[in-house]
Amino acid sequence: MTRTIYYTATTLDGYLADANDSLDWLFVQDIDTEGPMNYDEFFADIGALTMGRTTFDWVHRHLAESGESWPYGDQPTYVFTHTELPPVHGADIRAVGGDVAPVHAELVRAASGQDIWVVGGGDLAAQFAEAGLLDELMIQIAPVTLGAGRPLFPRPFDLELTELVQNRAFACARYAVVGPRR
Numbered sequence: 001m002t003r004t005i006y007y008t009a010t011t012l013d014g015y016l017a018d019a020n021d022s023l024d025w026l027f028v029q030d031i032d033t034e035g036p037m038n039y040d041e042f043f044a045d046i047g048a049l050t051m052g053r054t055t056f057d058w059v060h061r062h063l064a065e066s067g068e069s070w071p072y073g074d075q076p077t078y079v080f081t082h083t084e085l086p087p088v089h090g091a092d093i094r095a096v097g098g099d100v101a102p103v104h105a106e107l108v109r110a111a112s113g114q115d116i117w118v119v120g121g122g123d124l125a126a127q128f129a130e131a132g133l134l135d136e137l138m139i140q141i142a143p144v145t146l147g148a149g150r151p152l153f154p155r156p157f158d159l160e161l162t163e164l165v166q167n168r169a170f171a172c173a174r175y176a177v178v179g180p181r182r
């Protein structure tokens with residue numbers, strides 16, 4: 001059955017990126033790419049992705065600067081935005097917006113029985129959670145604090161810790177979404 005999973009790295013104080021959308025703090029961390037909760041294993045089960053416009057713009061900028069190609073294969077990627085998206089060579093990108101529920105139904109169809117990856121940002125993940133459409137958070141916590149930046153999950157929710165492992169510098173935690181805090 002398709003699960004909807006918010007899989008991301010964060011700082012210890014709960015930021016996805018600094019205030020300038022930089023991930024410099026992340027790329028210097030030590031990780032075993034074949035270790036617990038590694039990306040390749042996670043991505044092998046993903047059939048469709050969704051992300052917010054800021055995250056898309058970061059990826060798009062990174063590709064232009066590095067010359068790398070689109071990192072998410074031909075899995076359909078639904079980007080939430082209010083404006084048009086630039087085309088990306090080799091990517092199946094679909095601009096969407098508004099209520100997450102109808103988009104989630106499309107994501108489920110597109111995933112064809114595999115899982116859905118909510119790439120971020122945090123508020124978009126929380127929109128899925130508020131609609132009752134987010135199953136899990138898989139969070140790699142880096143040993144760094146920023147004091148400010150783009151928040152991991154900026155809405156009040158209760159979660160249940162279901163797994164906790166170390167991957168070198170990272171504390172990797174899996175949480176089931178319980179529901180909005182009352």
Ligand SMILES: NC(=O)c1ccc[n+]([C@@H]2O[C@H](COP(=O)([O-])OP(=O)(O)OC[C@H]3O[C@@H](n4cnc5c(N)ncnc54)[C@H](OP(=O)(O)O)[C@@H]3O)[C@@H](O)[C@H]2O)c1
Pocket residue numbers: 008009010015016017020021022023026051052053054055056058059080081082083096097098099100119120121122123124127150151
């Ligand atoms: N640490 C990590 O592994 C990790 C993972 C993911 C992301 N990141 C980084 O974290 C930052 C995330 O930024 P963020 O949280 O500010 O933003 P985000 O979710 O990536 O993007 C926010 C934007 O998405 C659009 N949006 C969101 N919900 C929408 C809806 N329901 N309908 C229409 N449009 C909607 C709006 O774009 P419009 O401008 O079009 O209105 C909004 O301004 C980025 O720098 C990203 O690169 C880091």
